[in-house]
Amino acid sequence: MKKKLVIYGVGKFAEYVGYVFENDTDYKVISYCIEDEFLKQNSFCNKPLTSFENLNDEFPPDEFSIFIAVGNNKIRERLYNRATELGYNFPSYISTKSSHWENLIIGKNVFIDEGCVLQPFISISDNTILFTSQIGHHTRIGKHTLISGSKTGGNVEIGDHCYLGLNASIKQNVEIASGTIIGMGCIIEKNVLESSVFTHKGTTKRNLDANQISRLFLK
Incomplete structure (x- = not known):
């Protein structure tokens, strides 16, 4: 019997996550959820769509697990922390079509897609996403x-x-400090300071706010 899963999200990533969990794991997607301010419909991908704020009442954590399918790191962290407070368990997904070794160590709410190639002795902490890397x-x-x-x-x-x-x-033996953003096509050959931002035009000022970062990568 398949385990019951609720997915947070109503975007393309959430649809992708639902598809691979149903077709490549022992989980069955029962419902999707989203916060009240974004709840504009009652279904998504032919599954019920419910309020994240009421999730505990409709899908209690002793019967259901949750996966947070959101690309934005800060938002995903906030939702992950809130679901943790509510007592939910988080499955991780490692595609059976990916290349990895048995000594791979992963945390909770980790997503590794079918295009990933992972060498031995790798560890990946909670709530992290890898696409085709x-x-x-x-x-x-x-x-x-x-x-x-x-x-x-x-x-x-x-x-x-x-x-x-x-x-x-990223060159071997390099440390990338927390909060770093490395844009498309960048080559990093030395250690990076915390909250640095790199674009194809070079290093950008550190400690940019969210709006400034968005302008850099959405031009």
Whole structure:
């Protein structure tokens, strides 16, 4: 009998997550959920759509698990923390079509898609997403991080709340401090300070606010 799962989200990523959990795991998606301010309909992907605020009443944590399918690291962290407070368990997803070794260590609410190639001795902390990335041996990846189409050498350390974009490359033995954003096509060859931002035009001022960061990557 399949285990029962609720997915937070109503975007393309949530649809993708629902599809792979139903077709590549022992979980069955029972419902999707979203916060009240975004609740504009009562169904999503032919499943019920319910209020996240009322989730505990409709889908109690002793019967249902939840997966937070949100790309934004800060929002995903907030929802993950709230669901943790409510007592929910979080499954992680490792695609059976990905390449990885048995000594891979992962936390909760981790997503590893079918395009990932992971060498031995890798650890990935809670609430982190990997899309189509190649990760070198002995690499450690922190919490609430998103890595999309990137590549690392061996023995790389990536902190919490980081974002690595398409075709970004990290040299072996490099430390990427927490809060770092590395944009599409960037090559990082030395240790990175906390909250640094890199674009194809070079290093950008550290400690940018969310709106400034959005303007950099949405032009």
